[in-house]
Amino acid sequence: MRACAQRAFLLCSMVFAEESRSGRAGLRSNDCNNAADFRELARRRLPAPLFHYIDGGADDEITLRRNTSAFDKVRLIPDALADLSSLDLSVKVLGQRLEWPVFCSPTAMSRLFHHHGEAAVCRAAHRHGTMYSLSTLATTSIEEIGALTPGPKCYQLYIHKDRAMSWDFIDRCKEAGFSALCLTVDTLVAGNRERDLRTGMVTPPRFTLASMLSFFAHPHWSLNYLAGKKFELANVAGHIDAGTSKLISVIDYINSQFDRSITWKDAEQAISRWAGPFAIKGVMSVDDARRAADIGASAIMISNHGGRQLDGSTAPFDQLGPIVDAVGDRIEVILDGGVRRGSHVLKALAMGARACMIGRGYLYALAAGGEPAVDRALGKLRAEVERDMILMGCDSAKRLNRSRLHFD
Secondary structure, eight states: OHHHHHHHHHHHHHHHHHHHHTTTTTOOGGGOOSHHHHHHHHHHHSOHHHHHHHHOOSTTOHHHHHHHHGGGGEEEOOOOSOOOSSOBOOEEETTEEESSSEEEOOOSOGGGTOTTHHHHHHHHHHHTTOOEEEOTTOSSOHHHHHHHOSSOEEEEEOOBSSHHHHHHHHHHHHHHTOOEEEEEOSOSSOOOOHHHHHHTOSSSOOOOHHHHHHHHTOHHHHHHHHHSSOOOOTTTTTTOOTTTTSSSOHHHHHHHHBOTTOOHHHHHHHHHHHOSOEEEEEEOSHHHHHHHHHTTOSEEEEOOGGGTSSTTOOOHHHHHHHHHHHHTTTSEEEEESOOOSHHHHHHHHHHTOSEEEESHHHHHHHHHHHHHHHHHHHHHHHHHHHHHHHHTTOSBGGGOOGGGEEEO
Protein backbone atom coordinates (compact mmCIF):
# COMPACT_ATOMS: atom_id res chain seq x y z
CA MET A 1 0.00 0.00 0.00
CA ARG A 2 2.83 2.36 0.91
CA ALA A 3 4.54 1.64 -2.41
CA CYS A 4 1.33 2.49 -4.31
CA ALA A 5 0.99 5.74 -2.40
CA GLN A 6 4.59 6.62 -3.15
CA ARG A 7 4.09 5.97 -6.86
CA ALA A 8 0.93 8.09 -6.88
CA PHE A 9 2.77 10.89 -5.09
CA LEU A 10 5.62 10.69 -7.59
CA LEU A 11 3.22 10.84 -10.54
CA CYS A 12 1.40 13.82 -9.04
CA SER A 13 4.72 15.59 -8.48
CA MET A 14 5.64 15.00 -12.13
CA VAL A 15 2.30 16.45 -13.27
CA PHE A 16 2.75 19.55 -11.13
CA ALA A 17 6.33 19.96 -12.30
CA GLU A 18 5.24 19.79 -15.94
CA GLU A 19 2.50 22.34 -15.32
CA SER A 20 5.09 24.63 -13.72
CA ARG A 21 7.52 24.25 -16.61
CA SER A 22 4.77 25.07 -19.10
CA GLY A 23 4.24 28.44 -17.42
CA ARG A 24 0.69 27.67 -16.28
CA ALA A 25 0.99 29.86 -13.21
CA GLY A 26 2.20 32.88 -15.16
CA LEU A 27 -0.11 32.88 -18.16
CA ARG A 28 -3.36 34.81 -17.68
CA SER A 29 -6.40 35.43 -19.83
CA ASN A 30 -5.36 39.10 -20.05
CA ASP A 31 -2.28 37.90 -21.94
CA CYS A 32 -4.42 36.18 -24.59
CA ASN A 33 -4.89 37.99 -27.88
CA ASN A 34 -6.50 35.41 -30.17
CA ALA A 35 -8.25 32.05 -30.24
CA ALA A 36 -4.96 30.14 -30.25
CA ASP A 37 -3.85 31.90 -27.05
CA PHE A 38 -7.12 31.13 -25.30
CA ARG A 39 -6.91 27.52 -26.50
CA GLU A 40 -3.47 27.15 -24.94
CA LEU A 41 -4.60 28.64 -21.64
CA ALA A 42 -7.70 26.41 -21.63
CA ARG A 43 -5.43 23.41 -22.18
CA ARG A 44 -3.45 24.38 -19.10
CA ARG A 45 -6.40 25.16 -16.86
CA LEU A 46 -8.78 22.30 -17.67
CA PRO A 47 -8.40 18.65 -16.69
CA ALA A 48 -7.26 16.89 -19.85
CA PRO A 49 -10.51 14.97 -20.56
CA LEU A 50 -12.51 18.21 -20.53
CA PHE A 51 -10.06 20.11 -22.72
CA HIS A 52 -10.02 17.33 -25.29
CA TYR A 53 -13.82 17.21 -25.24
CA ILE A 54 -13.84 20.84 -26.43
CA ASP A 55 -10.86 20.52 -28.73
CA GLY A 56 -11.50 17.20 -30.45
CA GLY A 57 -13.41 16.02 -33.48
CA ALA A 58 -14.54 12.77 -35.04
CA ASP A 59 -12.32 9.90 -36.22
CA ASP A 60 -9.03 11.24 -37.64
CA GLU A 61 -10.16 14.87 -37.22
CA ILE A 62 -9.58 15.65 -40.90
CA THR A 63 -12.77 17.69 -41.13
CA LEU A 64 -12.00 19.45 -37.85
CA ARG A 65 -8.75 20.77 -39.31
CA ARG A 66 -10.26 21.47 -42.73
CA ASN A 67 -12.92 23.73 -41.22
CA THR A 68 -10.28 26.38 -40.54
CA SER A 69 -7.73 25.62 -43.26
CA ALA A 70 -10.44 26.02 -45.94
CA PHE A 71 -10.22 29.79 -45.48
CA ASP A 72 -6.61 29.70 -46.67
CA LYS A 73 -7.59 28.98 -50.27
CA VAL A 74 -8.99 32.51 -50.65
CA ARG A 75 -7.08 35.80 -50.49
CA LEU A 76 -8.47 39.23 -49.67
CA ILE A 77 -8.07 42.11 -52.13
CA PRO A 78 -8.05 45.53 -50.42
CA ASP A 79 -8.96 48.87 -51.95
CA ALA A 80 -7.13 52.10 -51.11
CA LEU A 81 -8.04 55.75 -50.52
CA ALA A 82 -11.59 55.01 -49.38
CA ASP A 83 -13.32 57.34 -46.92
CA LEU A 84 -13.31 55.32 -43.71
CA SER A 85 -14.29 58.06 -41.30
CA SER A 86 -17.26 55.90 -40.35
CA LEU A 87 -17.62 52.13 -40.21
CA ASP A 88 -20.84 50.08 -40.18
CA LEU A 89 -20.44 46.42 -39.23
CA SER A 90 -24.08 45.86 -38.37
CA VAL A 91 -26.14 43.10 -39.94
CA LYS A 92 -29.69 41.87 -39.58
CA VAL A 93 -29.85 38.15 -38.81
CA LEU A 94 -32.92 36.11 -37.88
CA GLY A 95 -34.89 39.29 -37.38
CA GLN A 96 -32.30 40.83 -35.05
CA ARG A 97 -29.94 43.72 -35.65
CA LEU A 98 -26.44 42.74 -34.53
CA GLU A 99 -23.70 45.33 -34.10
CA TRP A 100 -21.21 43.09 -35.91
CA PRO A 101 -21.57 39.97 -38.07
CA VAL A 102 -20.55 37.29 -35.56
CA PHE A 103 -22.69 35.57 -32.94
CA CYS A 104 -22.35 32.66 -30.51
CA SER A 105 -23.13 29.09 -31.54
CA PRO A 106 -24.96 26.78 -29.13
CA THR A 107 -22.61 24.49 -27.19
CA ALA A 108 -23.47 21.82 -24.64
CA MET A 109 -22.58 21.61 -20.96
CA SER A 110 -20.74 24.91 -20.59
CA ARG A 111 -20.58 24.65 -16.79
CA LEU A 112 -18.24 21.70 -17.15
CA PHE A 113 -15.60 24.02 -18.57
CA HIS A 114 -16.04 26.86 -16.09
CA HIS A 115 -18.43 27.39 -13.22
CA HIS A 116 -19.66 30.63 -14.83
CA GLY A 117 -21.25 28.48 -17.54
CA GLU A 118 -23.71 29.63 -20.20
CA ALA A 119 -24.66 32.78 -18.30
CA ALA A 120 -21.14 34.17 -18.75
CA VAL A 121 -21.29 33.82 -22.52
CA CYS A 122 -24.81 35.24 -22.71
CA ARG A 123 -23.84 38.34 -20.74
CA ALA A 124 -20.65 38.87 -22.75
CA ALA A 125 -22.52 38.50 -26.04
CA HIS A 126 -25.03 41.15 -24.91
CA ARG A 127 -22.25 43.57 -23.95
CA HIS A 128 -20.74 43.14 -27.41
CA GLY A 129 -24.00 43.73 -29.23
CA THR A 130 -24.53 40.26 -30.59
CA MET A 131 -26.71 37.17 -30.16
CA TYR A 132 -26.25 34.21 -27.82
CA SER A 133 -27.49 30.72 -28.70
CA LEU A 134 -28.51 28.23 -26.01
CA SER A 135 -28.16 24.47 -26.47
CA THR A 136 -30.87 21.98 -25.57
CA LEU A 137 -28.08 20.23 -23.65
CA ALA A 138 -27.10 23.33 -21.68
CA THR A 139 -26.47 23.40 -17.95
CA THR A 140 -28.56 26.58 -17.62
CA SER A 141 -32.27 26.63 -18.36
CA ILE A 142 -34.24 28.42 -21.06
CA GLU A 143 -35.96 30.48 -18.38
CA GLU A 144 -32.73 31.57 -16.67
CA ILE A 145 -31.11 32.66 -19.93
CA GLY A 146 -34.29 34.36 -21.11
CA ALA A 147 -34.35 36.54 -18.00
CA LEU A 148 -30.62 37.25 -17.95
CA THR A 149 -30.29 40.06 -20.52
CA PRO A 150 -32.55 41.95 -22.93
CA GLY A 151 -30.26 40.99 -25.82
CA PRO A 152 -31.23 38.68 -28.70
CA LYS A 153 -31.19 34.94 -28.01
CA CYS A 154 -31.53 31.87 -30.19
CA TYR A 155 -32.43 28.39 -28.94
CA GLN A 156 -31.00 25.23 -30.49
CA LEU A 157 -33.72 22.61 -30.86
CA TYR A 158 -33.24 18.86 -31.27
CA ILE A 159 -36.16 16.62 -32.15
CA HIS A 160 -36.51 13.99 -29.42
CA LYS A 161 -38.27 10.67 -29.58
CA ASP A 162 -40.69 12.26 -27.16
CA ARG A 163 -42.13 14.82 -29.57
CA ALA A 164 -44.19 16.45 -26.84
CA MET A 165 -40.95 17.39 -25.07
CA SER A 166 -39.58 18.93 -28.26
CA TRP A 167 -42.69 21.03 -28.75
CA ASP A 168 -42.55 22.01 -25.08
CA PHE A 169 -39.10 23.49 -25.66
CA ILE A 170 -40.60 25.73 -28.34
CA ASP A 171 -43.40 26.87 -26.05
CA ARG A 172 -40.94 27.58 -23.23
CA CYS A 173 -38.82 29.69 -25.57
CA LYS A 174 -41.87 31.75 -26.50
CA GLU A 175 -42.63 32.37 -22.84
CA ALA A 176 -38.99 33.24 -22.10
CA GLY A 177 -38.77 35.80 -24.91
CA PHE A 178 -36.25 34.11 -27.18
CA SER A 179 -35.74 35.81 -30.53
CA ALA A 180 -35.17 32.83 -32.81
CA LEU A 181 -34.87 29.06 -33.00
CA CYS A 182 -32.51 26.79 -34.89
CA LEU A 183 -33.14 23.10 -35.51
CA THR A 184 -29.95 21.03 -35.56
CA VAL A 185 -30.23 18.22 -38.10
CA ASP A 186 -26.75 16.66 -38.22
CA THR A 187 -26.78 14.80 -34.89
CA LEU A 188 -29.05 11.79 -35.26
CA VAL A 189 -26.24 9.76 -33.72
CA ALA A 190 -23.11 10.98 -31.93
CA GLY A 191 -19.92 11.09 -33.97
CA ASN A 192 -16.98 8.79 -33.23
CA ARG A 193 -14.99 11.08 -30.96
CA GLU A 194 -11.96 8.94 -30.29
CA ARG A 195 -10.21 11.49 -28.09
CA ASP A 196 -13.03 11.04 -25.60
CA LEU A 197 -12.61 7.27 -25.73
CA ARG A 198 -8.91 7.64 -24.99
CA THR A 199 -9.41 10.03 -22.07
CA GLY A 200 -12.39 8.13 -20.63
CA MET A 201 -14.88 10.92 -21.34
CA VAL A 202 -17.72 8.43 -21.77
CA THR A 203 -20.69 7.10 -19.80
CA PRO A 204 -19.92 5.81 -17.26
CA PRO A 205 -16.54 7.60 -17.01
CA ARG A 206 -13.58 5.29 -17.59
CA PHE A 207 -10.70 7.57 -16.75
CA THR A 208 -7.11 6.42 -17.08
CA LEU A 209 -4.60 7.03 -14.31
CA ALA A 210 -3.27 9.98 -16.30
CA SER A 211 -6.79 11.41 -16.64
CA MET A 212 -7.47 11.08 -12.92
CA LEU A 213 -4.17 12.72 -12.11
CA SER A 214 -5.08 15.56 -14.44
CA PHE A 215 -8.20 16.26 -12.37
CA PHE A 216 -6.07 16.09 -9.21
CA ALA A 217 -3.59 18.53 -10.75
CA HIS A 218 -6.35 21.10 -11.40
CA PRO A 219 -7.77 21.68 -7.88
CA HIS A 220 -9.18 25.10 -8.77
CA TRP A 221 -11.47 23.55 -11.38
CA SER A 222 -12.41 20.66 -9.09
CA LEU A 223 -13.26 22.89 -6.12
CA ASN A 224 -15.39 25.21 -8.24
CA TYR A 225 -17.22 22.26 -9.77
CA LEU A 226 -17.93 20.66 -6.40
CA ALA A 227 -18.88 23.95 -4.72
CA GLY A 228 -21.20 25.12 -7.50
CA LYS A 229 -24.78 24.21 -8.11
CA LYS A 230 -25.54 20.61 -8.99
CA PHE A 231 -24.59 19.66 -12.53
CA GLU A 232 -27.56 18.84 -14.74
CA LEU A 233 -28.79 19.22 -18.28
CA ALA A 234 -31.15 21.92 -17.15
CA ASN A 235 -33.57 21.97 -20.08
CA VAL A 236 -34.33 18.25 -20.03
CA ALA A 237 -34.30 17.85 -16.24
CA GLY A 238 -37.75 16.83 -15.13
CA HIS A 239 -38.48 15.21 -18.49
CA ILE A 240 -35.82 12.50 -18.59
CA ASP A 241 -34.07 11.17 -15.50
CA ALA A 242 -31.47 8.96 -17.12
CA GLY A 243 -28.17 10.74 -17.64
CA THR A 244 -29.23 14.30 -16.90
CA SER A 245 -27.31 14.61 -13.63
CA LYS A 246 -24.22 12.63 -14.57
CA LEU A 247 -20.90 14.33 -15.18
CA ILE A 248 -20.51 12.73 -18.63
CA SER A 249 -23.70 11.84 -20.44
CA VAL A 250 -24.12 13.67 -23.72
CA ILE A 251 -23.06 10.87 -26.09
CA ASP A 252 -25.40 8.36 -24.49
CA TYR A 253 -28.12 11.00 -24.33
CA ILE A 254 -27.87 11.70 -28.06
CA ASN A 255 -27.87 8.04 -28.99
CA SER A 256 -30.79 7.15 -26.75
CA GLN A 257 -33.06 10.22 -26.94
CA PHE A 258 -32.70 11.86 -30.36
CA ASP A 259 -35.13 10.70 -33.03
CA ARG A 260 -33.49 9.24 -36.15
CA SER A 261 -36.79 9.16 -38.04
CA ILE A 262 -37.15 12.94 -38.43
CA THR A 263 -37.88 14.32 -41.89
CA TRP A 264 -38.47 17.68 -43.52
CA LYS A 265 -42.10 17.41 -42.40
CA ASP A 266 -40.96 17.55 -38.77
CA ALA A 267 -38.87 20.63 -39.53
CA GLU A 268 -41.87 22.23 -41.19
CA GLN A 269 -44.00 21.45 -38.15
CA ALA A 270 -41.43 23.06 -35.85
CA ILE A 271 -41.32 26.17 -38.04
CA SER A 272 -45.11 26.42 -37.91
CA ARG A 273 -45.27 25.97 -34.14
CA TRP A 274 -42.59 28.59 -33.50
CA ALA A 275 -44.01 31.11 -36.02
CA GLY A 276 -40.93 33.32 -35.90
CA PRO A 277 -37.36 33.51 -37.22
CA PHE A 278 -36.18 29.92 -37.66
CA ALA A 279 -32.91 28.41 -38.95
CA ILE A 280 -31.96 24.90 -40.03
CA LYS A 281 -28.51 24.15 -38.59
CA GLY A 282 -26.32 21.50 -40.16
CA VAL A 283 -27.13 22.11 -43.82
CA MET A 284 -24.17 21.19 -46.05
CA SER A 285 -25.66 20.47 -49.48
CA VAL A 286 -27.28 22.68 -52.09
CA ASP A 287 -30.30 20.38 -52.25
CA ASP A 288 -30.89 20.65 -48.50
CA ALA A 289 -30.50 24.42 -48.69
CA ARG A 290 -33.25 24.51 -51.30
CA ARG A 291 -35.50 22.28 -49.16
CA ALA A 292 -35.00 24.57 -46.17
CA ALA A 293 -36.07 27.56 -48.26
CA ASP A 294 -39.03 25.63 -49.65
CA ILE A 295 -40.47 24.81 -46.20
CA GLY A 296 -40.25 28.42 -45.02
CA ALA A 297 -37.09 28.51 -42.91
CA SER A 298 -35.72 32.02 -42.36
CA ALA A 299 -32.09 30.93 -42.50
CA ILE A 300 -29.71 28.04 -42.88
CA MET A 301 -26.57 27.53 -40.83
CA ILE A 302 -23.94 25.83 -42.97
CA SER A 303 -22.32 23.57 -40.39
CA ASN A 304 -20.75 20.16 -39.87
CA HIS A 305 -20.99 20.40 -36.07
CA GLY A 306 -17.43 21.62 -35.71
CA GLY A 307 -16.00 18.49 -37.31
CA ARG A 308 -17.44 16.38 -34.49
CA GLN A 309 -19.82 14.25 -36.56
CA LEU A 310 -18.95 12.96 -40.06
CA ASP A 311 -15.20 13.00 -40.57
CA GLY A 312 -14.15 13.42 -44.18
CA SER A 313 -17.03 15.76 -44.95
CA THR A 314 -16.40 19.08 -46.62
CA ALA A 315 -15.87 22.29 -44.68
CA PRO A 316 -18.66 24.87 -44.32
CA PHE A 317 -16.58 27.51 -46.12
CA ASP A 318 -16.12 25.10 -49.06
CA GLN A 319 -19.91 24.91 -49.44
CA LEU A 320 -20.68 28.57 -48.87
CA GLY A 321 -20.31 29.76 -52.47
CA PRO A 322 -22.47 27.07 -54.11
CA ILE A 323 -25.18 27.41 -51.47
CA VAL A 324 -25.30 31.21 -51.70
CA ASP A 325 -25.53 30.97 -55.49
CA ALA A 326 -28.44 28.53 -55.19
CA VAL A 327 -30.58 30.11 -52.45
CA GLY A 328 -28.95 33.36 -51.31
CA ASP A 329 -31.81 35.42 -52.72
CA ARG A 330 -34.41 33.34 -50.84
CA ILE A 331 -32.96 32.68 -47.38
CA GLU A 332 -30.30 34.00 -45.00
CA VAL A 333 -27.07 32.00 -45.18
CA ILE A 334 -24.99 31.80 -41.99
CA LEU A 335 -21.56 30.18 -41.74
CA ASP A 336 -20.78 28.04 -38.69
CA GLY A 337 -17.42 26.32 -38.45
CA GLY A 338 -13.70 27.03 -38.31
CA VAL A 339 -13.88 30.80 -37.75
CA ARG A 340 -10.87 31.89 -35.72
CA ARG A 341 -9.89 35.27 -37.20
CA GLY A 342 -11.47 38.50 -38.35
CA SER A 343 -10.15 37.80 -41.84
CA HIS A 344 -12.17 34.56 -41.86
CA VAL A 345 -15.30 36.59 -41.15
CA LEU A 346 -14.54 38.99 -44.01
CA LYS A 347 -13.95 36.12 -46.43
CA ALA A 348 -17.27 34.52 -45.46
CA LEU A 349 -19.18 37.79 -45.86
CA ALA A 350 -17.55 38.43 -49.22
CA MET A 351 -18.65 34.96 -50.34
CA GLY A 352 -22.22 35.85 -49.45
CA ALA A 353 -22.77 34.82 -45.84
CA ARG A 354 -25.04 37.06 -43.79
CA ALA A 355 -23.03 36.37 -40.62
CA CYS A 356 -20.71 33.87 -38.94
CA MET A 357 -21.00 31.85 -35.73
CA ILE A 358 -18.30 30.81 -33.26
CA GLY A 359 -18.32 27.97 -30.72
CA ARG A 360 -14.83 26.86 -29.75
CA GLY A 361 -13.77 30.51 -30.09
CA TYR A 362 -15.62 31.38 -26.90
CA LEU A 363 -15.43 27.97 -25.16
CA TYR A 364 -11.64 28.16 -25.04
CA ALA A 365 -11.96 31.59 -23.45
CA LEU A 366 -14.61 30.42 -20.99
CA ALA A 367 -12.34 27.59 -19.87
CA ALA A 368 -9.36 29.95 -19.73
CA GLY A 369 -10.90 32.52 -17.42
CA GLY A 370 -14.68 32.58 -17.18
CA GLU A 371 -16.77 35.60 -18.10
CA PRO A 372 -13.93 38.17 -18.22
CA ALA A 373 -12.04 35.97 -20.67
CA VAL A 374 -15.11 35.49 -22.88
CA ASP A 375 -15.58 39.25 -22.85
CA ARG A 376 -11.96 39.70 -23.93
CA ALA A 377 -12.19 37.04 -26.64
CA LEU A 378 -15.27 38.60 -28.21
CA GLY A 379 -13.73 42.04 -27.96
CA LYS A 380 -10.51 40.90 -29.60
CA LEU A 381 -12.36 39.22 -32.47
CA ARG A 382 -14.60 42.23 -32.98
CA ALA A 383 -11.54 44.50 -33.05
CA GLU A 384 -9.98 42.23 -35.69
CA VAL A 385 -13.09 42.48 -37.86
CA GLU A 386 -13.11 46.27 -37.54
CA ARG A 387 -9.38 46.62 -38.24
CA ASP A 388 -9.52 44.27 -41.22
CA MET A 389 -12.48 46.16 -42.67
CA ILE A 390 -10.46 49.38 -42.52
CA LEU A 391 -7.44 47.68 -44.07
CA MET A 392 -9.72 46.36 -46.82
CA GLY A 393 -10.88 49.90 -47.58
CA CYS A 394 -14.48 48.90 -46.89
CA ASP A 395 -16.80 50.95 -44.69
CA SER A 396 -19.69 48.50 -44.48
CA ALA A 397 -20.10 44.75 -44.14
CA LYS A 398 -22.75 45.02 -46.84
CA ARG A 399 -20.17 46.18 -49.38
CA LEU A 400 -18.09 43.03 -49.22
CA ASN A 401 -18.51 40.80 -52.27
CA ARG A 402 -16.55 38.30 -54.34
CA SER A 403 -14.74 41.01 -56.27
CA ARG A 404 -12.74 41.43 -53.04
CA LEU A 405 -11.51 37.81 -53.17
CA HIS A 406 -8.76 36.02 -55.07
CA PHE A 407 -9.17 32.26 -55.40
CA ASP A 408 -6.15 29.95 -55.47
